[in-house]
Amino acid sequence: MTKLSAVAAVAALALAGCGGSDSEGGGGDKPAASDDVCKTADGDGPKIGLAYDVGGRGDQSFNDSAYAGLEKAVTDFDATCIEGEATDGEAESAREDRLRNMAENGATAIIGVGFAYSESVNAVAPDFPEVNFAVIDGFDPDETANDNVAYLGFAEEQGSFLVGVAAAEKSKSGTIGFVGGVNNDLIQKFEAGYTAGAKAANPDIKVEVAYIQESDLAGFGDPAGGKAAATGEFDKGADVVYHAAGGSGSGVFDAAVEAGEGNYAIGVDSDQYLTATDAQKPFILTSMLKRVDTATYDFAKSIDEGKALVSYTVYDLKADGVGYSKSGGFVDDIAADIDGYKDKIIGGEIKVPTKP
Numbered sequence: 379m380t381k382l383s384a385v386a387a388v389a390a391l392a393l394a395g396c397g398g399s400d401s402e403g404g405g406g407d408k409p410a411a412s413d414d415v416c417k418t419a420d421g422d423g424p425k426i427g428l429a430y431d432v433g434g435r436g437d438q439s440f441n442d443s444a445y446a447g448l449e450k451a452v453t454d455f456d457a458t459c460i461e462g463e464a465t466d467g468e469a470e471s472a473r474e475d476r477l478r479n480m481a482e483n484g485a486t487a488i489i490g491v492g493f494a495y496s497e498s499v500n501a502v503a504p505d506f507p508e509v510n511f512a513v514i515d516g517f518d519p520d521e522t523a524n525d526n527v528a529y530l531g532f533a534e535e536q537g538s539f540l541v542g543v544a545a546a547e548k549s550k551s552g553t554i555g556f557v558g559g560v561n562n563d564l565i566q567k568f569e570a571g572y573t574a575g576a577k578a579a580n581p582d583i584k585v586e587v588a589y590i591q592e593s594d595l596a597g598f599g600d601p602a603g604g605k606a607a608a609t610g611e612f613d614k615g616a617d618v619v620y621h622a623a624g625g626s627g628s629g630v631f632d633a634a635v636e637a638g639e640g641n642y643a644i645g646v647d648s649d650q651y652l653t654a655t656d657a658q659k660p661f662i663l664t665s666m667l668k669r670v671d672t673a674t675y676d677f678a679k680s681i682d683e684g685k686a687l688v689s690y691t692v693y694d695l696k697a698d699g700v701g702y703s704k705s706g707g708f709v710d711d712i713a714a715d716i717d718g719y720k721d722k723i724i725g726g727e728i729k730v731p732t733k734p
Contacts, residue, residue, distance in 0.1 A: 391398050414461070415449045421456030424487050424681045427480035428674070429462035429473070431492030431514075433599040433625035439646060440598075440624050440670060444491045444514065446648075447674025454675075455682040460485055473498040481506040486683040489674060493517065493564060494595065496529075503527050510686040512677045514670055515564060515674040527627055528680075528687040530673040534564070535571030535730045536723055537666040537700030538620070540716050541644050542575025544702065546583045547712045550640065553584040555611030556717040557630055559597040559623035561589040566644070568622035568666070570731045578719065578728070586611040587734075588612060598624030605629030612637040618663060620644035634661040642708070651705035665703040669693055697725045 421689045428448050451457050460483060462476050473490075477498055480488050486509060490499055493515040503511045503524045516529040545554045556572055566724060576583045588607040591597030598691055604626030608619045612633060618639060619678040621630040627645060634643035635657055645651065645657075645665030654662055680687040693699020701720075704710060722728040 384427065397587045398710040415445075416459040416461055416468070419452045419458045421452070421458060423456035423458070424451075424678060425429050425485050425727075426451060426457055426459045426678055426681075427477075427485035427488035427626075428459060429476055429480070429490050429495060430486070431494065431598070431624070434463050434691070435461065437599075437625040438650060439627060440668070441646055442492055442653075442669035443648045443668070444489070444674045447671035447678070450671070450675050451511060451678035451682075455678060457678065457682070463671060470497065474501050477502040477511070478505070480507045487512070487686075489514065489668070489680060490516065491679060499527055500524065500570045508676075510681055510688075512673075512687065513674060520634070523687060523689065526686070527689075528677060528679065531688075531690065531692045532668050532670075532673075532699050533692060533694035533730075534622075534666075534668060534700060535567045535574075535732050536695045537668060537702065538568045538571030538622075539575035539723065539728075539730045540702045541620055541664055542572040542577075543579045543716050543719050544712060545572070545620060545644060546576040546579035546708050547715060548642065548663060549580075549583065549616075549618050549711070551615050551617045552580070552582065553586065553615040553617065555588070555614075555616035555619035557607045557611070557621040557623055557626075558587075558589040558620060559591065559600075559604075559621075559626050560594045560595055565589070565622050566734055567732045568620075570734045572620050573734065574731055575719065579715070584614050584615075586614050590623060594720065597627060600626045601629035603629065605633045608633035608643065609636070612641060618642045618644065620646070620666070622646050622666075628658075631655075631658040634658070637661075645703075649703040649705050651703060659706060662706060663708050665705075666703040667703055669699050669701075673701060695720055 488511050490513045495513045496516045499511045512528040573585045590603040606632040621627040632641050642663035647668045650665045651662045
């Protein structure tokens, strides 16, 4: 698995014994504190620390998928947990302090949700050899392997290929769009797969591409920026726009609503039709499923079984680590075509690119 380049600027995350604050977003409200599984969990199984990525729990995307895995782990393994919730303006050292605090407060397994935790986990893990760490989308930033760190990655390009097929087959205009939160190696995998899938289904398709930010991770928490980027693509004739932009995706959905009947958005990470507003649901064609919940749960399971995951694990189509959703019924008529491409990818007949 290719190591991702480190990102310098990262929005803050603060240690919280229970999670999220309430705030409104285009896709709905963040869960209230009373919903936090970490407030009620009192078992004697593993104690799991979950440090969220930019946007925090309640983004109805990447972070919420991790939380879903945590909830299942708490139930199945009689576990307890600690969450790290999102704030603003934090230095790299603060992420290290958060991980240390989790370990010092008894966490036996700590998961950093997002590649931005790669450096901090690398710094902290050697000081806590009895604690097992994992980084979702992570990479080892040096040549010295850590015996207590797992890097849980995904074949995002494969899932994105499938929704690219859906976009091309559903497009009436012959133009579709992609909105990325930040223009980095990871999000380029989504773009590359989406474009490849669309062109496999329709070699003449035109793909408009926009990124909310070039390097600032605030691009994953900017619904207004997501809406502006998607609106620009709808204005250029796109009638389907796929986002890989975390919490900014709610703005992409709003742009599709404003573009009107016959226009669609495609969600990411989780089945975003299920958490969309009633106004947005008729415009969400499908979602690319990135099973962060599965990776989170699998890591917790490995701790519970005393066989902690270490090094790299990649969740691809064959492992059911990525896929696409059918909620709303908008792709039911083309599901057989999409699944045919899925079979070809799993069988090795199609190799999906990871670079645009």
